[in-house]
Amino acid sequence: MKNCTQTQLIHAPRKAPQYISTVQPPLFRASTIIFENTNALFDRHWTDPYDYSYGTHGTPTTFTLGDNIAQIEGGDFCLLAPSGLSAINLVNSCFLKHGDEVWVADNIYGPNMEHLNNLQDRYGIEVKVYNSIDINTFTPTKKASLLWLEAAGSVTLEFPNLIALVKKAKELQILTVLDNTWGAGLAFNAFDFSSEHLSVDITVHALTKYPSGGGDILMGSIVTKNKEFYHKLFRMHAIQGIAVSGDDVAQIQRSLSSMKLRYEHQSKSTLTLLEWLKEQKEFVQVLHPADSESAGHKYWKDICKEGHSAGLVSVIFDSKYSLSDIRKFCDALTLFKLGFSWGGPVSLVMLYNLKDMRVLNHPHLKQGLLVRFCIGLEEPQDLINDIKHALKLLE
Template sequence: MKPPTSTELIHHPYTPPEGFQAPQPGVFKASTVLFPNVAALRARNWKEKTGYTYGLHGTPTTFTLEERLATLEGGRQALLTPSGLAAIALVDFALLKTSDEVLIPDNAYGPNKELARHELAAFGIAHRFYDPLIDAEALKAMIGERTRLLWLEAPGSVTMEFPDLSGLVRAARECGVITVLDNTWGAGLAFRPFDLCGDGSLGVDISVQALTKYPSGGGDVLMGSVTTVDEALHLKLKFAHMRQGWGVGANDVEAVLRSLPTLPLRYAAHDEAARELARWCQKQPEIVQVLHPALPGSPGHEHWRRHCRSAAGLFSVVFDPALGWARVDAFVDTLRLFRIGYSWGGPMSLAVPYDIAGAMRAQTHGVRGPLVRFSVGLEAVSDLIGDLEQALRTLR
């Protein structure tokens, strides 16, 4: 007897032939994963990517992206999270416990600092903020018996100081402190986070990225990653990842996989355009300082020269304090191609004003006055300069 249509649709016998290949990997969506028998159910091991057990623990699609990201950053293992902030939270909650302490640069991504001030503090985890341009000896003096984790950001995503990465990582290693780098700006291209000296002798323990930015490249995906080289540290993070239930959607993974092949080309275009615009801004009388690590005079420029091959499409400008915030806000409102919005790394240029002296940080390294951060997209540079020119005319 022919089974009812509803049953046949669910248990249809057809299986497509093997051997299909295309430029992009397939998209596998699953919560439930099927096993051929009970023995397979009991034997499969998701921890080493030798099999599939449940959608939250990985699919061919997520495994593929993790492997490509590990290669991009020079690591061995990677984990995916629903956002860059989720990646930060995963590291903190996997590696810190009550009575521990974490050190965070004062120019770090704001939500990283807020997580320490609120959730970590509520769990009895202490934190201190340090000057991003601290030297290695001063950092060693700051590290205490409770210090377990050192966050690094290169450069700060608003004030753009580039730290002495190799010096700080070496100091932390000598003190037995785990180092974790927010490498969203570098994207695995500006420098090698696990090989800071070029000879394999020194690197961070963990690299975190907001894949929301350059790897996705479209301004339409939220995702993060946590990459490591040490197997034991990876497994510690992976078990916490499983227990906390971090998962990502297959369609978002597909979007990042589709964008990865063009990442080096896009990153280079962002870099070239941002440097041209930053140099143009240096010539404008209303702007008293341009913060871009690749420009001489920008805080930490010498560290950037020692560590980096390239730079992201991000820079900030500081306006003459005499102009006042009202006029600088009006300047931002007048921009036409630079749209107002957070994030960066997409095709559209963005501008956001920041009050760093009042709200962000204690050490400003000479930065005085209203600051506007620009994320340079993929528009024609001549058009972006024209947009800045017309907005400056309004400011004048």
């Protein structure tokens, strides 16, 4: 029976062959997934990662990237979310309930803290802030259910004593969740980071940074080794309708092959910048965990055994420089672009006023305005020349 042209346009005669092998995995774009027959429809089970039923629950494309990310980070299961922040929010909404106490480092990624404060106001979840480099400030009560960790912390880049914090949380059966964006699964293994085989329970990762590497795609992941946590997260992921675009997933999958090379290259370039920045009189402090004077350096050294770190370095300007001086400096940079995020090819700069960002006192941080540099893939000497030129305007 011959179909009409309109129907032929929809039901094309050629089907993609199953045997073809390509360097990159095939891309599946799907809201609807077609069942072969009613048996396939009724026999499927949501816990089977090879049973596909609807786009929001995943396709071979999303599971391929998820398995890859889980493997890189040392976990077993992975879920994808449309951004790093949405991955964070999924964990919070899945594991926190009314009356719980959640512990969060003062230097955690800012919007995570904002999200938690929002939950506190609306759902009676108590947010407690600890100093990531002082374990004595982590004093959970019986209501504590979740501990957020970040290594190194956002903007000021202190490296926490992960071993002590995770041990203490585990003794009290508190869920440990690490924002693993900085380490990207490359600087250290969050699922086996000490000689005692300590592991966090869950990681989240802004794939927007190194896995994407292009500064153009947003995505987040949640990884665990624990099947029960995974199933809980999977259900929440499904009922919240969290989904990612197959095209975006394919782009990130494509970038993964160069991620380790980029990470290590950016790590090395940042160390070159670090040494130079430390010599400049305009800065009273340079913050980077590989620097022996930075807070938590010892813990970084213990855990990041190969000496790698993300391409981030912050400087605190002498307090004699005003906000308008710092703005002038940032505006004068040409290679460093003014923008949020990191992990892309282009170096970025962002200015922060620490006074507006921290709840606790941090005597290890000097007074002055802070500028964070995210080191891209440019030649380090060109980046140094760019900063040198901008600093001249402050003379």
